[in-house]
Amino acid sequence: MLDKAMEQIEKYLGPAADWASNNRYFKAIMTAILATLTLTIVGALSVIIGKPPIPEVVFQSDNFIAKMLVGWAKWGDEHVWIRGINDISTGIIGIAFTMGFSYNLAKHYKLNEIGALVTSVMIYFFIVGQPTSVLINDVATLQINMSAFGATGIFSGIVISVIVVEIIRLFQTKDIGIKFPDSVPLYVKTSFNSILPGIANILVFILINGVLNSLFGVKLPEMITAIFSPLVNNFDNVFMVGFFMFLVNLFWFMGIHGGSIVMPILLPIELQNIVENLNNYSAGLPYDNVFTGPVQFGFIMIGGAGIFALALLNLFSKSTGLKQIGKVGFIPSVFNISEPTMFGTPIPFNAKLFIPFVMVPVINTIITYAAFDWFNLINAPILNVPSQTPVILIAMAASASVKAGLVALIIILIDIAVYYPFYKRFEKELIQEEEEEAALTQINNNSALDLKAE
Numbered sequence: 280m281l282d283k284a285m286e287q288i289e290k291y292l293g294p295a296a297d298w299a300s301n302n303r304y305f306k307a308i309m310t311a312i313l314a315t316l317t318l319t320i321v322g323a324l325s326v327i328i329g330k331p332p333i334p335e336v337v338f339q340s341d342n343f344i345a346k347m348l349v350g351w352a353k354w355g356d357e358h359v360w361i362r363g364i365n366d367i368s369t370g371i372i373g374i375a376f377t378m379g380f381s382y383n384l385a386k387h388y389k390l391n392e393i394g395a396l397v398t399s400v401m402i403y404f405f406i407v408g409q410p411t412s413v414l415i416n417d418v419a420t421l422q423i424n425m426s427a428f429g430a431t432g433i434f435s436g437i438v439i440s441v442i443v444v445e446i447i448r449l450f451q452t453k454d455i456g457i458k459f460p461d462s463v464p465l466y467v468k469t470s471f472n473s474i475l476p477g478i479a480n481i482l483v484f485i486l487i488n489g490v491l492n493s494l495f496g497v498k499l500p501e502m503i504t505a506i507f508s509p510l511v512n513n514f515d516n517v518f519m520v521g522f523f524m525f526l527v528n529l530f531w532f533m534g535i536h537g538g539s540i541v542m543p544i545l546l547p548i549e550l551q552n553i554v555e556n557l558n559n560y561s562a563g564l565p566y567d568n569v570f571t572g573p574v575q576f577g578f579i580m581i582g583g584a585g586i587f588a589l590a591l592l593n594l595f596s597k598s599t600g601l602k603q604i605g606k607v608g609f610i611p612s613v614f615n616i617s618e619p620t621m622f623g624t625p626i627p628f629n630a631k632l633f634i635p636f637v638m639v640p641v642i643n644t645i646i647t648y649a650a651f652d653w654f655n656l657i658n659a660p661i662l663n664v665p666s667q668t669p670v671i672l673i674a675m676a677a678s679a680s681v682k683a684g685l686v687a688l689i690i691i692l693i694d695i696a697v698y699y700p701f702y703k704r705f706e707k708e709l710i711q712e713e714e715e716e717a718a719l720t721q722i723n724n725n726s727a728l729d730l731k732a733e
Contacts, residue, residue, distance in 0.1 A: 304441065305543035307383040311436075312546045314379030315372045319554060319663035322365035326561045327662065329361035332679040362561045369554045370425060373432025377403050381440040388448050394473035399436075399443045401477070402484055407435050407500050427500060430554040433547045434507045435500045439484075446483065447476040514548050515570045517648040524579055524640035531584055532636060534627040549575065553663045560661045567659050569651045573677030576615045576666040578647040578687055581694070583617030585639040587670055588694035589632075590620045592702050598709040614667045631705040635698045642697060643690050650686045657683045 333348050355361065378396050385395035404410065408423035427435070450456060456472040488498050495502070513519070523541055530537035552568035559566035581587045590612035593605030601624070608620035621627070626636055650656045660677035668676060674687035 302543075303384060303387045304437075305539065307380050307387065307440075308437065308543040309539070309546060310383045311376045311379030312550060315375050315550060316663065316665065318368040318372055318375055319550070319557070320665075322368035322554075323557055323662040325361050325364035325368070326557060327679065329355040329358060330561060331355060332560075332658070332661075365557060365561055369558060370429045372430045372550070372554060373407065373428045373436050374400060374403060376433050377436030377440055380436060381444055384440060384444045385447065388444065388451075390444065390447055390451060391469050391473060394469070394476075395440075395444050395447055398447070398473070398477050398480055399440045402439050402443055402480055403432075403436060405481070406439060406484055406488065406498070407432050409498070409500075429558075430547075430551040431504070432500075433550065435503045437547075438499070438503055442483065443480050446480050447473075450476045450479070511548050511551060515552060515568055517644055517652075520570050520579070520648075521641045521644040524575075524585075524644055525637055527580075528584055528637045528640055531621065532627055532629075532633060537584070545575075546572075550663075553660060556659050557661045557663075566661065567652070569648060569659060571660050571663070571677070572666060573660045573662065573664045573668075573673055574647060574651070577660075577664070577668075577670070577674035577677055577683070578650075578690055579640055579643045580615070581643070581670050581687065581691060582612040582620070583615040584621060584626075584636075585643060585694065586617050586620050586626070586636070587612050588639070588691055588698050589624065589626075589636075589702070591691075591695060592698060593620065593624065596706055598706050599713055600709060601706060613669050615670065615673075616667070629705075631708075632698075632701055635701045639694050639697055642693065646686070646690055646693065657686060 331348065331351050333352055377399050381399035382392045382396045385392045404423060407427050408425065410421055410423045412419050413422055414420070450472075456475055457468075459468050459471070484499070491497055491499060491502055497505070523545060527537035527541045530540055549570060549572045553571040553573070556566040556568050556571070576583070579585065582590055590605060590609045593601045594609045596602045596605060604620065604623035608623055611617075611619050624632070626632060651659060657680050658678050662677050662679065664673050664676045666673075670691070671684045671687045675681060675684040677683065
């Protein structure tokens with residue numbers, strides 16, 4: 280029955296999955312998100328230094344350590360400029376993402392990467408920044424609206440970069456440009472041939488803005504925000520997150536890299552959520568976004584695809600083959616790298632482990648939202664910890680809380696309990712096969728010795 284269901288799923292989802300996993304835009308998005316990691320980490324560290332997450336009970340204590348922590352907090356209050364580092368670093372995430380996205384998309388097309396990057400940033404400032412000229416002390420001064428240059432400007436960056444790079448590509452494929460003799464150096468040709476696509480891009484975006492303003496009374500960034508805001512604003516709940524986590528592992532089970540298909544959709548949302556949490560914490564405002572990168576890999580997909588429990592079971596397996604896979608795959612799973620365990624066990628098309636593999640992320644999502652949202656056991660994350668941070672530590676660091684580590688440990692124990700009955704049946708069959716193979720090998724060896732003796 281499961282085989283027939285998988286055939287139907289693969290029939291309808293397979294082609295779409297193949298397209299998504301090889302999509303140039305999705306690949307560029309994932310690479311561009313990495314370009315913003317330094318900004319979020321630097322910003323988070325500056326906030327934690329300037330406003331340490333110290334529990335209220337510490338301020339009421341009189342011991343030496345408590346006095347040190349209180350002194351640290353007071354020092355942070357007197358040096359508010361430190362938190363300003365976060366305002367700068369997270370305030371340019373949209374620009375950094377646009378630079379990374381346009382560069383990698385141009386690289387895919389084998390275009391002039393720097394030219395595409397510069398043009399995209401110019402258009403970004405022009406469209407998103409909405410520059411205006413005002414008089415300050417009788418001097419004409421250019422003002423740019425930088426409020427949308429942060430994480431909220433990522434979706435505008437995607438649209439702008441795609442249009443910019445595709446126009447540049449059109450000029451190159453149609454060989455539209457200034458003709459130079461062969462004696463002219465290549466860098467001169469490249470520089471001059473960036474002029475016409477740059478002018479074309481400016482005219483195109485002026486036209487788009489003009490049409491949108493005339494028909495709907497909005498400009499391009501406002502239209503983009505209106506399109507994507509329902510997805511962003513309504514995503515952070517147990518149903519949406521649970522469904523997408525299920526989808527990631529379903530693709531993995533089909534032998535397709537689930538992350539490469541689903542993560543380009545999730546990463547911009549995760550980044551906006553963690554930046555909003557960080558900025559609100561810095562400003563002393565409520566912060567309650569749960570679905571972020573550290574939550575995904577620190578609580579929901581522990582070990583990468585939620586297989587840390589499976590890696591542990593492999594490590595202590597009675598099966599020689601699974602135990603060997605456990606030795607190879609356990610350490611990578613500690614750093615949320617799932618492939619050695621995923622393909623060594625194996626998981627793809629292994630019907631015996633299908634149910635725990637796709638259900639563990641859903642169960643983990645429910646527990647995570649119960650801890651963060653329903654019962655408020657731990658604070659929402661503020662530090663965008665890299666996904667390869669070791670398990671449990673990533674949870675503690677993200678929320679600056681020991682309790683977060685305890686919740687992650689409880690999730691791991693529950694995952695082991697979910698996997699255990701299915702795993703034991705699978706292990707039993709493998710042990711039987713290994714014993715039969717060993718017995719057959721022994722018979723063959725004995726036969727060989729008898730023949731040699733004759």
